[in-house]
Amino acid sequence: MELDLKKLELRNVNDKLQNLDRKTNERDFTIINPEGNHAICAGLDKEMNVTIKGHVGYYCAGMNKKATIIIEGNVGTGVAENMMSGKVHVKGNASQSAGATAHGGLLIIDGDASSRCGISMKGADIIVKGSVGHMSGFMSQSGNLIVCGDAGEALGDSLYETNIYIRGNVKSLGADCIEKKMDKKHINKLRKFLNDAEIKNHKAESFKRYGSARKLYNFKIDNNY
Amino acid sequence: MCGIVGIYLKNEKLKNSLGSLLSKMLINMGSRGPDSAGFAIYKKEEKEKFKYSICINKLNFKDFEERINKHIEAELIKNSDHVILKTPTKPDAMLAILKEHFQDIALVGYGKSIEIFKQVGDPSEVVKKFKLDDYSGSHAIGHTRMATESAITTDGSHPYSTGEDECLVHNGSLSNHNNLRRKLKKDGVNFDSENDTEVAAGYISNNLSNKKNLKETLKDSLKDLDGFYTFITGTKDGFAVLRDEIACKPAVIAETDDYVAIASEFQAMAHLPEVNNAKIFEPEPGVVYSWGN
Numbered sequence: 001m002e003l004d005l006k007k008l009e010l011r012n013v014n015d016k017l018q019n020l021d022r023k024t025n026e027r028d029f030t031i032i033n034p035e036g037n038h039a040i041c042a043g044l045d046k047e048m049n050v051t052i053k054g055h056v057g058y059y060c061a062g063m064n065k066k067a068t069i070i071i072e073g074n075v076g077t078g079v080a081e082n083m084m085s086g087k088v089h090v091k092g093n094a095s096q097s098a099g100a101t102a103h104g105g106l107l108i109i110d111g112d113a114s115s116r117c118g119i120s121m122k123g124a125d126i127i128v129k130g131s132v133g134h135m136s137g138f139m140s141q142s143g144n145l146i147v148c149g150d151a152g153e154a155l156g157d158s159l160y161e162t163n164i165y166i167r168g169n170v171k172s173l174g175a176d177c178i179e180k181k182m183d184k185k186h187i188n189k190l191r192k193f194l195n196d197a198e199i200k201n202h203k204a205e206s207f208k209r210y211g212s213a214r215k216l217y218n219f220k221i222d223n224n225y
Numbered sequence: 226m227c228g229i230v231g232i233y234l235k236n237e238k239l240k241n242s243l244g245s246l247l248s249k250m251l252i253n254m255g256s257r258g259p260d261s262a263g264f265a266i267y268k269k270e271e272k273e274k275f276k277y278s279i280c281i282n283k284l285n286f287k288d289f290e291e292r293i294n295k296h297i298e299a300e301l302i303k304n305s306d307h308v309i310l311k312t313p314t315k316p317d318a319m320l321a322i323l324k325e326h327f328q329d330i331a332l333v334g335y336g337k338s339i340e341i342f343k344q345v346g347d348p349s350e351v352v353k354k355f356k357l358d359d360y361s362g363s364h365a366i367g368h369t370r371m372a373t374e375s376a377i378t379t380d381g382s383h384p385y386s387t388g389e390d391e392c393l394v395h396n397g398s399l400s401n402h403n404n405l406r407r408k409l410k411k412d413g414v415n416f417d418s419e420n421d422t423e424v425a426a427g428y429i430s431n432n433l434s435n436k437k438n439l440k441e442t443l444k445d446s447l448k449d450l451d452g453f454y455t456f457i458t459g460t461k462d463g464f465a466v467l468r469d470e471i472a473c474k475p476a477v478i479a480e481t482d483d484y485v486a487i488a489s490e491f492q493a494m495a496h497l498p499e500v501n502n503a504k505i506f507e508p509e510p511g512v513v514y515s516w517g518n
Binding site for chain 1: 490496501
């Protein structure tokens with residue numbers, strides 16, 4: 001079914017997708033003319049496929065659960081923020097805080113993501129085919145952040161147990177973030193992610209792994225940051 | 226919040242629709258700034274004369290005309306409560322006249338090609354009032370304000386003039402503006418309001434008058450201005466964009482063969498021609514981008 005945001009109110013479109021009639025089999029939707037609107041497809045919680053044709057604004061696919069949402073364009077701040085499960089695939093670039101606080105699900109960004117990608121993520125998997133901006137993975141707690149390009153300043157600042165894999169250069173590491181050894185199990189895990197995201201041109205072995213030095217977990221009198 | 230917008234035309238194709246393109250951008254950004262709006266539009270450079278953009282406030286236009294004619298020879302073009310005053314009188318002399326005899330009006334900008342209009346009210350009302358849709362020109366910048374650290378007044382509205390044919394719009398807030406204002410006052414810079422952006426404007430014009438160029442000045446502001454900001458500075462030939470290094474305040478740029486547009490959010494540019502085929506990117510933090518300068 002095609003939903004035209006030039007003709008329909010955004011609220012009605014979201015309302016329809018958030019309250020799908022279980023008795024119908026309609027599970028495939030295309031949204032046209034998104035024109036940078038905010039909160040498109042926020043709060044979907046059933047299995048369905050939505051393709052958005054064009055650029056969207058803030059918090060697209062926020063709080064997503066079970067749905068698969070493809071954005072054929074760029075996304076604004078906070079795409080898939082607080083996602084619980086499902087899949088969000090951005091074919092263009094993402095603005096800041098992509099996948100912020102996401103608990104689960106898969107976020108794939110074909111282009112670049114700007115600052116604070118995966119901030120405070122709590123279990124989601126984020127794959128960025130381009131580069132990420134500064135403070136990415138800030139205070140992230142669990143899950144995987146995979147970046148095929150470069151990372152900006154202060155990568156993984158104050159992070160907990162998220163695994164960060166970067167293929168390109170890291171401008172600088174944030175507080176308590178260190179490079180860690182790539183074991184066989186990490187390579188296997190990463191290979192699976194790359195396969196799932198259909199990334200064929202990069203080998204898992206060409207990535208470096210970063211994680212927490214776990215020195216900020218407890219209060220230490222000697223820390224004078 | 227606050228919304229900022231700008232459009233720079235690379236050729237003459239869209240010249241006559243510059244006003245209507247900017248007007249839709251400003252109306253859209255009303256969601257980020259419903260308190261006041263303003264815009265600076267750059268037209269063909271005057272050869273002999275200077276243009277002074279003046280907000281006459283509640284003053285009667287006829288009275289203003291009579292009073293100004295006592296001091297200088299000028300052509301006056303009225304647009305709502307603003308007047309564009311064209312005269313061969315040079316800025317130094319003109320500023321002195323205005324300061325001495327016209328305390329009740331506000332000079333909002335001056336130069337050979339710039340015209341500035343700004344007023345309190347909903348952006349959609351403001352653009353209608355100044356008939357922005359009818360304007361043509363080479364480039365323009367605009368602002369919609371959600372007032373935070375100072376009152377909703379014409380003085381507190383953007384753009385701010387930073388010198389001849391120069392202006393500034395700002396999304397964000399500066400935390401060291403009081404200190405910087407004191408320093409700049411010692412250097413002889415005048416301020417009309419308590420607004421933080423006016424301090425940034427004063428800082429930029431002061432640096433430019435000390436023979437620094439715009440790129441250098443903007444780079445220096447990374448070190449001297451403490452706070453959150455995305456700036457667009459307009460000059461006679463184009464505009465420049467700078468985001469602070471933390472980059473909390475948004476900005477997105479769309480570039481085609483015909484124009485470069487910038488806005489706080491993409492939705493403000495969704496109506497621009499060919500925008501879906503444009504190169505769209507976010508300006509990186511701490512990097513000065515400029516077009517036409």
